[in-house]
Amino acid sequence: MAQLLYGEDPEPSDRFPAGPLYVPVRPGLCGCAARLFRTPLGELTAVGFTSECRLTATLGPDQAWIRLAEPALRALTAPLGVTAVTVDPQFTAPAPTPVAHEIPALRIARIA
Template sequence: MCLFQYEDDPEPEERVPAGPLYVPVLPGRAEVVVRLFRTPLGARTAVGFTSAERLAATLGAGHSWIRLSESALRTMAEPVGASLLTVDPTLTAPAVSGTAAGTAAGTATTPVPQAPETVARTA
């Protein structure tokens, strides 16, 4: 019986760096403010996307973003209580009907993650 060892295979629980991320920021500010979100259970999480297309598909076209490394995003988020990092999240809530949302009949709105919170500011 021959056993093979693959020393370069990471263990499933090992965190592998995600690389440079597209990180959502709050628009319309003089400084850049990174957005934080909440998980379905209410925990604060920093969010990053592996492409601008994935960010736009989740948060909408034209959403402001900056590029940050995973470690930089974690360093910025941890002091304000966001020890989690969610990469490429998708929204799973169904669209709200137009009449229930108070919009014109026949239209639907796409829910977005909970209200953003300030993580860090850069000039």
């Protein structure tokens, strides 16, 4: 993660609220649930976008979303052990498609 430098600020990488975010959601049993993603290193992260345009450019026009403040998103995902919030991610990979592989038959040799 790149650190942002702000002049003579002694603590440039302190967290600060990102403001209202467009948070991708998926349908759940009791309404909708925030979608969680993985960073390139495999860490779970909550994701929020600063505009609807950025969300649809990254996740597509059919992605459902809700508006949440960044502290509310952190509070929502903290019980799940998610401490990271990624704002405006630009790169995504398509969901993996299942590949049908034929499992070769195992041959067991008997030793007499």
